[in-house]
Amino acid sequence: MRQEQWFRPYVTVYFWRFLLIVLLGALTILSASMLMFTSGYLISKSALRPENILMVYVPTVGVRTFGISRAVMHYVERLVGHDTILRILSKMRLRLYQLLEPQALRFSSRFKTGDLLGVLADDIEYLQDVYIRTVFPAIVALVLYAGVIIVIGVFDPIFALLMAAYIFLLVFVLPIVSLLLTKRNNRKVKNERAALYQKLTDAVLGMGEWFISGRQKDFLTGYEQDEASVDRTDRSLKRWGRFRGFLSQLIVGAIVISIIYWSGQQYADGQIEVTLIAAFVLVVFPLMDAFLPVSEAIERIPQYEQSFIRLNAITEETPEQVDGEDQAGMTREEAAATALEGVYLKVDNVRFDYGERGASDRPTVSNLSLDIPQGAKVAVIGRSGAGKSTLLNLIQGVITPMEGRVTINGIDACQFGDGMPSVVSVLNQKPHLFDTTLANNIRLGRMDASDEELQAAVQKARLGELVNALPEGLETRMQETGQRFSGGERQRVALARILLQDTPVVILDEPTVGLDPKTERDLLSTMFASLEGKSLIWVTHHLVGVEKMDEIVFMEEGRIVMRGTHAELMERYPRYRSLYGLDRPVQV
8 A cells, every 4th residue: 555655664763663653651550550559449438437547558659659750751751752753853854855846837736726836735734633642642542452351351251341342333233333423424524615616706707797797696695505514514513522532431431330349249249348449439530541542543544544645645746657667857957957958858659548547538639749859949739728737737747648758858757857947947827926036037037147147137137227216226116926027027027037947848828828918929929039148939829929939839738730830831731821810811
């Protein structure tokens, strides 16, 4: 099982510590039990006017000894337990970071941001609770269960079987029933709560539309109804918890009554002294402190399940080998050395879909082939869902083809790992600009760039006039998401960042979406001029500027249906002529 990768290895490494924790936990309960036993004996013996002071002096010392040892054992058990778990937690977090950091693009494309944040913030913490709140209490209870039955069996085997049945209900029957009910209801609560969060998120993002349409009361009514449904399921879980507690106390009561009756019979038969009746009865209560929490401990298992699922999914997504070779990922220096004399990018008969292998009737991309030598300019055109984004992910090594290969200078793209930013840079629709200075935003392309290189990138991106007009020049803060600047200006800042990064391959992922026609033409002219000599892969919905491309690839349903230069497509495909005419009616 994949879960063993996040559980069993740590059990193996820390086996002796785990054994010590269980032993200390058992000794804590035994110390509490002996404290009650000696207390019961002392009270009974004192009430009968003992023959001499030694008859109560020894139990008195025992009460003090076990009272102190219980506190000490509990403290040491907590100390060792939390020290061990924090060591495990540290190793888990380090391992998680080592999984996520080299494959950041891969994970961001295959997992929701909320899932990744959940893994980083909560899931490892939940795995800590697996040990402290479930594993250790359950094992201690089982050890004490066996010990109690053996001890009682020395006095009376038949009565030992009765106690075994009682405790079996506490340690096995109630926990299993609780697990089954809780698992079902937890799944229901989780699904309902997820739908509620989604609805609330949509409402927050679309708050203006709710008010404009005058239907805010409809939203509130529907939201309150959904919230009430979640609350009903949640209350049913709490009702079961209270009912389970009631059943557990009934079983404890039955055990106490049985112990009173049995010890009385033992005294009547001359098997024990009368002073031991109270001792045997009182010892039940600290022992129950070990058995009663088992139901709650087992009930927590469904809470850990989603954490395991996310961690296992990330583990499974991390590529360990490709074609039998270790795929640890190149460093930036190795990737830069590979691309030093130019990059030959090749997509060779690639197939990929996002479902399970073989589960999709129509793959996202299929039989896809491209040859892009250094300096070539390729436009990839197609409507949404045509497979353009998947093609870009394949080129960046974010995903691995199910069939065929994507290579950069003969090396599989997915092997570049952390070194990919030295080979391929991306200018997308909405590049993120941070709330810092203009210079810092551009330097994100290469943090060690000199001031001269920074100024050169600014000039190539045609930002010089804007920078000169700013009161603090390049030290002007851009504000959150760069909102101080227009859409075209933000794209030029992102272009300057790309120029500073200076990779041999540049992906233009619809960078002019949302811009007015004049701004779009000016930005395209700037990009093509400043990126001269680099391999360009330009993804776009429409055809403005495609005549400057060396090759145009038109995709539909994951396949290439038209390809060639602008002139070739205009000559061979009436459909292309019509599309170009719609985009550029003045020139047709």
